[in-house]
Amino acid sequence: MSAKTKRPAKDYSAVAVDDLSPAHAAAELERLAKAIVRHDLAYHAKDAPLIADSEYDALKRRNAAIEKRFPLLVRGDSPSAKVGAPAAAGFAKVRHAVPMLSLDNAFDDADVREFGARVRRFLSFAEGAPLAFSAEPKIDGLSISLLYEDGKFVKGATRGDGEEGEDVTANLRTIAEIPSMLKGEAPAAIEVRGEIYMTRADFLAMNAEQEKTGDKVFANPRNAAAGAVRQLDPAITAKRPLRFFAYTLGRYEGPEIETQTALIARLARWGFRTNPETRACADEGALLAYYARIGAVRSDLPYDIDGVVYKVDRFDLQRRLGFVARSPRWAIAHKFPAERAATKLLKIDIQVGRTGALTPVAILEPVNVGGVMVARATLHNEDEIRRKDAREGDTVVIQRAGDVIPQIVEVVAAKRPRDAKEFVFPELCPVCGSKAVRPEGEAIRRCTGGLSCDAQVVERLRHFAMRTAFDIEGLGEKNVEELHGLGWLKRPGDVFRLRAHAGSLAAREGWGAKSVEKLLAAIEARRRVPFDRFVFALGIRQVGEATARLLAQHYETLAKWRAAMLAVARGDEAARAELLAIDQVGEALAADIAAFFAEAHNLEALDDLADFVEAVPLDKPATDSPVAGKTIVFTGTLEKMSRDEAKARAQALGAKVAGSVSKKTDILVAGPGAGSKLAEAQKHGVHVIDEDAWLRLAGLT
Numbered sequence: 001m002s003a004k005t006k007r008p009a010k011d012y013s014a015v016a017v018d019d020l021s022p023a024h025a026a027a028e029l030e031r032l033a034k035a036i037v038r039h040d041l042a043y044h045a046k047d048a049p050l051i052a053d054s055e056y057d058a059l060k061r062r063n064a065a066i067e068k069r070f071p072l073l074v075r076g077d078s079p080s081a082k083v084g085a086p087a088a089a090g091f092a093k094v095r096h097a098v099p100m101l102s103l104d105n106a107f108d109d110a111d112v113r114e115f116g117a118r119v120r121r122f123l124s125f126a127e128g129a130p131l132a133f134s135a136e137p138k139i140d141g142l143s144i145s146l147l148y149e150d151g152k153f154v155k156g157a158t159r160g161d162g163e164e165g166e167d168v169t170a171n172l173r174t175i176a177e178i179p180s181m182l183k184g185e186a187p188a189a190i191e192v193r194g195e196i197y198m199t200r201a202d203f204l205a206m207n208a209e210q211e212k213t214g215d216k217v218f219a220n221p222r223n224a225a226a227g228a229v230r231q232l233d234p235a236i237t238a239k240r241p242l243r244f245f246a247y248t249l250g251r252y253e254g255p256e257i258e259t260q261t262a263l264i265a266r267l268a269r270w271g272f273r274t275n276p277e278t279r280a281c282a283d284e285g286a287l288l289a290y291y292a293r294i295g296a297v298r299s300d301l302p303y304d305i306d307g308v309v310y311k312v313d314r315f316d317l318q319r320r321l322g323f324v325a326r327s328p329r330w331a332i333a334h335k336f337p338a339e340r341a342a343t344k345l346l347k348i349d350i351q352v353g354r355t356g357a358l359t360p361v362a363i364l365e366p367v368n369v370g371g372v373m374v375a376r377a378t379l380h381n382e383d384e385i386r387r388k389d390a391r392e393g394d395t396v397v398i399q400r401a402g403d404v405i406p407q408i409v410e411v412v413a414a415k416r417p418r419d420a421k422e423f424v425f426p427e428l429c430p431v432c433g434s435k436a437v438r439p440e441g442e443a444i445r446r447c448t449g450g451l452s453c454d455a456q457v458v459e460r461l462r463h464f465a466m467r468t469a470f471d472i473e474g475l476g477e478k479n480v481e482e483l484h485g486l487g488w489l490k491r492p493g494d495v496f497r498l499r500a501h502a503g504s505l506a507a508r509e510g511w512g513a514k515s516v517e518k519l520l521a522a523i524e525a526r527r528r529v530p531f532d533r534f535v536f537a538l539g540i541r542q543v544g545e546a547t548a549r550l551l552a553q554h555y556e557t558l559a560k561w562r563a564a565m566l567a568v569a570r571g572d573e574a575a576r577a578e579l580l581a582i583d584q585v586g587e588a589l590a591a592d593i594a595a596f597f598a599e600a601h602n603l604e605a606l607d608d609l610a611d612f613v614e615a616v617p618l619d620k621p622a623t624d625s626p627v628a629g630k631t632i633v634f635t636g637t638l639e640k641m642s643r644d645e646a647k648a649r650a651q652a653l654g655a656k657v658a659g660s661v662s663k664k665t666d667i668l669v670a671g672p673g674a675g676s677k678l679a680e681a682q683k684h685g686v687h688v689i690d691e692d693a694w695l696r697l698a699g700l701t
């Protein structure tokens, strides 16, 4: 760290990892996390590193060493997690003395009446006999169990699979609404159960903060609450605005409590928050009235609920009723239907994915749907828009169920503005302006500007550099992404312009002069590439290695192929016939090649690449070699050449190389370690040779 940086008041940076106390280690992990984030920002966003690579690496090494020694202190925002370090040690397991079960669901009035009838039948009560219930909101949170011994909070666990949960005691201790001591007279042992949740207001504020600091934003309050409880660093849980409603008991050794409503009152006296909407209901009619009332005030409640819960009020009856499978006979959850809301469809936006797929997204006037602000909804594809006849300016009904992406259920026809125009799906890519085509029988329209489209460029360049294409070591996805982010890589030809950035690249984190030189050398080595690899590297839809080879063989040179494909794209019948005459080239493939060449951006990118690269024509496959026309399979380890080289050599000699053995196989070249393919070859009586025999056959010895 430079001398300019002011040291924080408490600094243990000079203490050896082995000498750190847990508290000091936690402080150090916090300091390191902050420092590393700051240096990452300086590097990546501002391009102005504050320290040398080696110093930065030392920070990361120290962080990793402390985490290794104190796995329980690993922070949720650990810098090592960001590079995909293995997950830190988890939580200890806790077996629940009384299982934490789930609830059966009711979806309509009939289900609720049937629940009441079922309970009476089981208890041999007469139809319509008095039966009191407790009704409570069903909080959309995370259920936990809290064990108090002699009034002291000693252990807290998540539900887990119902039998065994995770010990999150340390995290729960940071939640103010979980009393560390019970008030008043406390039983010897009591397990209080309830729901951890976050209010919507707290959730929105927290997400806004997370967004500002570049941290993870959560989809809804439930996920946020669950994430906060399952943090490995209690200091993070402590910062999250978590709350707790108590509603039931697990293990209990204390004076008898007779009803659920009495329990709720008792829990409050012990110091727990209980839901103020809890009501005693005399019969099913009262339950349904309760459901209707809560449904009406649902969006005014400060927290998310997904229904209400009815419980037989008397505990003696609950005990008699017992459980069936995973849920109690004495309770049921009456669920609310999926949330819907009407809002205005402001705009239909077209997003372009990595593979060029155009996907329509509805941009909405933000609307509160069951407590979550929804501003976008999926429209799936072109046909879906037509089916719903969704138009910009329309009022639409949005539905949100659980975590799924909000959907447009329907268009409110009566509210359509007079000037609303039918949506015309673009035929040009909104990102690069290239033509977007939709093949017969497919639902998806795709951008054809593969080589120049910003939405696809990372995927295309990764393909371009891959082993079976240009084979540039050091240009994997991560580096392609980084170089593209810096604006240095937009299309394949730019790879050969990277030398101009060598200095700045070497100064970046994770690079250094050596690795830059290595990359540049790998690139230089590709100034000449076999023509078939050149074709494959362009990433034309459906043009795989084998097809690229057929094209390269047939058209011989880049210039001839380019001219012929342009003719096909122009609609020249003779050129098209020639293309279709190639073995294995069909209509769909020809259409994809034509679409590629019809797009001027692609041609520019291809020509730009050709300025740097010589596409070397393939050797004419020999017709007089001993393997000409034969089908060869390689298996096992080859010691004198790579599998790729052997393949290329065989093809140059006019042989076909297959991946698996069949009746049609003529020769199996089996190196050491050959397994099932060898057995298969013997079964079919295929001629099997070893590597030396292959080398002789190929004329290499």
Ligand code: IVH
Pocket (backbone or CB within 6 Å): 100, 101, 102, 103, 136, 137, 138, 139, 140, 141, 142, 143, 159, 195, 247, 248, 309, 327, 328, 331, 333
């Ligand atoms: S009583 C034996 N009461 O809903 C089950 N559960 O679907 C006792 N929940 O795991 C559960 N609010 O996480 C009960 N007022 C409430 C509830 C509630 C939310 C959750 C709880 C349970 C799940 C069952």
